[in-house]
Amino acid sequence: MNALYDWKKSTQFATFKQIHYSLKEEDIDIHKLCQISRENQKVLDQQRDVLLLRPSESNIKQLPNHIGNQTYQLGIELGFKVVDMQHIAMNHVTNLRGQTEEVLNIWRRRPEATFEVLVKALHRIELSSVLSYMTYEVELEGKFKERIIQDINISQTLDHMMSQLVISSDDRRRIEQHAGQDDQNEALLEVINKRGGHIYTVFVDALRTSGYTDLADEFKCDSQEESSCEALEQPPSKGLSEWTVPVYRVRLQKNYSNIIDCINHEKIVDHLISRDILTIADSQMINACPAQIQKNRKLMDILLHGSEKGYNEFLNSLQEDSVHTELADEIENTPVSSRDLSTMQGCYK
Known part of the structure; x- marks a missing residue:
């Protein structure tokens, strides 16, 4: 590949005729030239609508383990310029797997990247055996x-x-x-x-x-x-005390949308400052948000990262406002199941 590239760079009028002559002189099958313009007509295993999708990172994550020293050829088949492949090789001088990963990650973000293009490229460089390591799940x-x-x-x-x-x-x-x-x-x-x-x-x-x-x-x-x-299968049977996610935090989150849609933050923030739950800096950060719902989201973010004392004082501030008494009762009486705790604990794995 590099020999052909160097020849093309150093020759003013490089032609297929010259390549044809050289192949013949070296007793190499001249029909190899046919592969340059002939599309791979091999029947592909996957349905057409799947082949036209863009591979995700997880679909091709196993391929770099099996390409070996043919990354250069693969890159050329996928449309990379030779100078691009030279730069990639220099970035991973002693790491063939790193070269392959970079080639595939760059290619995967190109508009023309599809399963079909990759499959045909692997067939052309006689690496169809590695297709068994590629998955086609539509993510x-x-x-x-x-x-x-x-x-x-x-x-x-x-x-x-x-x-x-x-x-x-x-x-x-x-x-x-x-x-x-x-x-x-x-x-x-x-x-x-x-x-x-x-x-x-x-x-x-x-x-x-x-x-x-x-x-x-x-x-x-x-x-x-x-x-x-x-x-949705039943989570492991545990008592509420055995989960590490605090129950009060689950109650706040289960009512998240309702809270940010209903409350006006000003009286609540004043109450929480008076109880040493919020600081003046917290208040300024909340008030810097342009819209009421964004102010409410910022307040909820602070409460969800705070202590149970902050949660209790938040409920007290709602109870003090007749408009929000019903909301306070709804939050306090929100049921929390093992499934709720299991679902939320999955966020921290």
């Missing part, structure tokens, strides 16, 4: 990632998922630390793909609740429904 990332990243505003979606206990306040912080909406959406998808199971079902419900009905309908597929059913 959220592979089928819907681009649309979700580009199309949705996830604030309401996160509210719903918080109330269903499938993401924690720590998860939300990690997601919202990204400045751009696209980056936040991508961070959420990483959490969903990592955990799988019941979180898929909740995410679909959250999309529908947030007004993304068409996207929620498209998202449904058999494999996801099966994983959801598995996640």
Whole structure:
């Protein structure tokens, strides 16, 4: 490959005729040239609609263990320029696996990246045997990632998922630390793909609740429904005291959407400052949020990272306001089951 590249660079009028002549002189089958323009017509094992999807990282994570010293050829077949492959090789001088991982990760983000392109490239370099290490599960990332990243505003979606206990306040912080909406959406998808199971079902419900009905309908597929059913199996039988997630935190989260939609933060914050739960700096941080619901979300974030004393004083502040007495009773009397604790504890694994 490098010899041909060097020859092309050093020759002003490089032609196939010259290659044809050289092959003939060296008694090499000249029909190898036919492979340059002939499409691979081998019957592929997967259905056409699957082959046209973009592979996810998990679909191809085993391939770098089996490509060996043919990464260079694979990169060329996948459309990399020779100079790009030289740079990648220099980045991983003694690490062939690292070279392969970088090639596949860069290629996977290109518009033309599909299972079909990768399968045909592996056939052309006579590495079809490694296809057994590739999986074709249609994940959220592979089928819907681009649309979700580009199309949705996830604030309401996160509210719903918080109330269903499938993401924690720590998860939300990690997601919202990204400045751009696209980056936040991508961070959420990483959490969903990592955990799988019941979180898929909740995410679909959250999309529908947030007004993304068409996207929620498209998202449904058999494999996801099966994983959801598995996640809904009865959790291990434990008493409430045996779980490490505090019960008060579960009660707050189960009422998350209701709380941020109903409360006005000002009297609550004043009460919590007077009880040494919040500081003036906390109050300033809350008030810096532009909209009421965002102020309420910031207050909830502080409470969910705080102590049970903060939770109790929050309930006291609601009880003192006749408008919110019913909400305080609803939070305090929210049932907490082993399944709730199991679901929420899964956020911290």
